[in-house]
Amino acid sequence: MEPFKIHILGCGSALPTLRHNPSAQVVELRGKQFMIDCGEGTQTQMRRSRIGFNKVVAIFISHIHGDHCFGLIGMLSSFGLLGRTMPLAIYAPKEFKPVLDMMLKTFCYDFDYEIQFHAVDTTKQQVIYEDRSLTVESIPLKHRLPTCGFLFREKPTLPHIRRDMIDFYHIPVSQINNIKNGASWTDEEGREIPNSRLTTPADPARSYAYCSDTCYLPSLHERVAGVSCLYHESTYITADIDRAELYYHSTAAQAAQVARDANVGRLLLGHYSSKYDDEQQLLKEAQEVFPESQLTAEGMTIDLK
């Protein structure tokens, strides 16, 4: 199975500390990398995680609070200094464009690659990116300004060829793609061998939903139903639910409730408030609601097997 990786580059919240960098992740599938959010220091975190700069094809910014985008201009600048020529797509709320344009005009006027800005409508769930291997959808969230999450869905892959059957029926290599695509085989004696005998089922398509920042949304589970992996912000413990409500953030238990209601494969916690010295209480409260919860940390890579 092709790796479908999520690299955690930062899982802190508004205030960078020595324990946590602000939000940034890289999703990696079939040789392409997709960045989600880009807090200050992300380019250094990429170096620390040994993630090359050359495979990043698109960057998705959830909302324009600084802890989700202050690292972007430095990273774009480094891409340019390192001689990038491959175009780069940036998906973000439309409010980001004026400030991004101004920064690019001031700091990146002499680079050799094109930046293609795509304004994302944060109020709709719709496909905003598509290639051969995956689609990315926006997920409307509710925060203090226009915000959306992103849902990465791997496209269905083809069934696996049964090498033993191919040999047994002397099927030529030229037919393998047809069989992968569902064809049956007629042997020399005119017998039809059904496709189901020649293949084993495709790997299930995997999916990853990133939801940050948001207050608890009781209907969010419908938008992320059944994903293999959900990242949902968990800024606060339940004792600080007043703060969560005041700042349009979520508690770890609320994140877990979304995960449980959506029946996801696993839940990743992050966007931790800097007021906590460690995140064990967040984990405990999430696992009480949804056992398949885990903490993220800088440098961690999750592979969706």
Place this chain on the structure above:
Amino acid sequence: MEPFKIHILGCGSALPTLRHNPSAQVVELRGKQFMIDCGEGTQTQMRRSRIGFNKVVAIFISHIHGDHCFGLIGMLSSFGLLGRTMPLAIYAPKEFKPVLDMMLKTFCYDFDYEIQFHAVDTTKQQVIYEDRSLTVESIPLKHRLPTCGFLFREKPTLPHIRRDMIDFYHIPVSQINNIKNGASWTDEEGREIPNSRLTTPADPARSYAYCSDTCYLPSLHERVAGVSCLYHESTYITADIDRAELYYHSTAAQAAQVARDANVGRLLLGHYSSKYDDEQQLLKEAQEVFPESQLTAEGMTIDLK
């Protein structure tokens, strides 16, 4: 003697690496902190160096290349999140104002402190900041866009009182300030005791010049003549002098030549190209010209005794 400290937060150049952060320093004198340049990650470097955020009264930006200012908006944002109310002065080339204003409007609209922008004329050497303890002058430099250095001059301090003489002549405490300011003393028998007998000379006033980025300027030594400490960029080794000339940077030997010609107390090297795995060759080449040369490194503090 009051500490006059220079904290090195970053001494790399355009490309941040795992070895070096981009340019940033903090000058500290009499309880006030002055930041010079503010590359990406500076706020984290401050935390790492245990430098509080509350004593920074002014920030001086030498020029608007990203490696000298990409960390500013994040730091200003964190100041706001931490409840700063004290105004903050920013001194920078006028070209910085439009992009700074746009970033502040987008990201820092709800903070409780005032940012006072002062456009610096990078073509003149003149006092741009003054308080009770020091002046800061701009130093014209020559780079690919308007750039200046900054010269911090401590104001002359008062002579030291000789406690033994004060006791010997029974001079009342009320007179100490007068004597510090140069008064003599007339004793009960009408004899005049000269000031020179009651005091020892003041500590010499210290000074620090920061020169980055610049090509080698043969007359720069006149502007920084006799400073206690000079920081001069030393991006390249002599073998790479073509690059230095192409990009308007200096070699370590050129930095040392300025230091020698200016007869400074010591030279700090920095703004190292990321192409070198270590900086020993830079140090060697500088010391051959000016022995009192030293490398800077992140986390280092220099106290000008």
